[in-house]
Amino acid sequence: MEEILIATKNKGKAKDFEQLFAPFNIGVKTLLDMENAIDVEEDGTTFQENAIKKAETIAREFNIPTLADDSGLIVDALDGRPGVYSARYAGMNKDDQANLNKVLDELKNVPESKRSARFHCSLALALPGKKTVVVDGTCDGVITQEPIGDNGFGYDPIMFIPALDKTMAQLSKQEKNEISHRANALKHLKEILTMRQVF
Numbered sequence: 001m002e003e004i005l006i007a008t009k010n011k012g013k014a015k016d017f018e019q020l021f022a023p024f025n026i027g028v029k030t031l032l033d034m035e036n037a038i039d040v041e042e043d044g045t046t047f048q049e050n051a052i053k054k055a056e057t058i059a060r061e062f063n064i065p066t067l068a069d070d071s072g073l074i075v076d077a078l079d080g081r082p083g084v085y086s087a088r089y090a091g092m093n094k095d096d097q098a099n100l101n102k103v104l105d106e107l108k109n110v111p112e113s114k115r116s117a118r119f120h121c122s123l124a125l126a127l128p129g130k131k132t133v134v135v136d137g138t139c140d141g142v143i144t145q146e147p148i149g150d151n152g153f154g155y156d157p158i159m160f161i162p163a164l165d166k167t168m169a170q171l172s173k174q175e176k177n178e179i180s181h182r183a184n185a186l187k188h189l190k191e192i193l194t195m196r197q198v199f
């Protein structure tokens with residue numbers, strides 16, 4: 001594989017993938033580099049469904065290997081919300097700040113012992129003419145009482161990683177990309193592709 005298109009318009013994800021793909025000898029583009037990319041409606045009820053739809057729709061449009069990421073935050077005390085609605089939890093304008101404030105608000109009276117959460121990432125790789133490959137990755141944490149740290153995107157400032165004693169937003173790019181849900185999913189994808197000799 002010489003070039004891969006990441007079917008995302010999310011700048012935070014694009015940065016994560018740029019770094020995650022740096023060790024491979026593969027050109028990486030995202031939809032932020034493409035003109036006329038269609039907007040794929042994310043109407044699935046699972047991360048996998050949405051990832052497959054994004055990957056296959058965009059692969060068909062541009063006819064190149066396409067990787068899509070559908071991801072989000074699962075909070076146990078909120079029965080799994082925001083889940084697949086993570087990007088638009090506080091409204092259709094996808095405001096990261098409003099989204100994380102809504103989660104903090106809903107957890108206002110919840111003690112630390114009950115603030116467990118995990119990030120989930122489903123990746124779908126659509127290769128023209130082949131069956132789409134789907135993998136998952138997760139990363140466990142605890143929701144903080146207030147945002148801490150300036151790095152990353154989305155809910156990173158409220159996602160505390162006990163093993164590192166930092167929030168995701170206090171990690172460097174390299175540190176996040178060693179432990180994140182996205183990195184874990186990509187590891188699984190690499191294992192499958194190595195087995196199938198795609199890489």
Ligand SMILES: O=c1[nH]c(=O)c2ncn([C@@H]3O[C@H](COP(=O)(O)OP(=O)(O)OP(=O)(O)O)[C@@H](O)[C@H]3O)c2[nH]1
Nearest residue numbers: 008009010069070071072073086087153154155156
């Ligand atoms: O703190 C975070 N660190 C992460 O590493 C992360 N990964 C996902 N998320 C949240 O989940 C939504 C994905 O929704 P999503 O998969 O539909 O993506 P999106 O709509 O933003 O872009 P696209 O890839 O669909 O174009 C994002 O917007 C974020 O709110 C994250 N938050």
Ligand SMILES: [Mg+2]
Nearest residue numbers: 010042070087
């Ligand atoms: Mg989306």
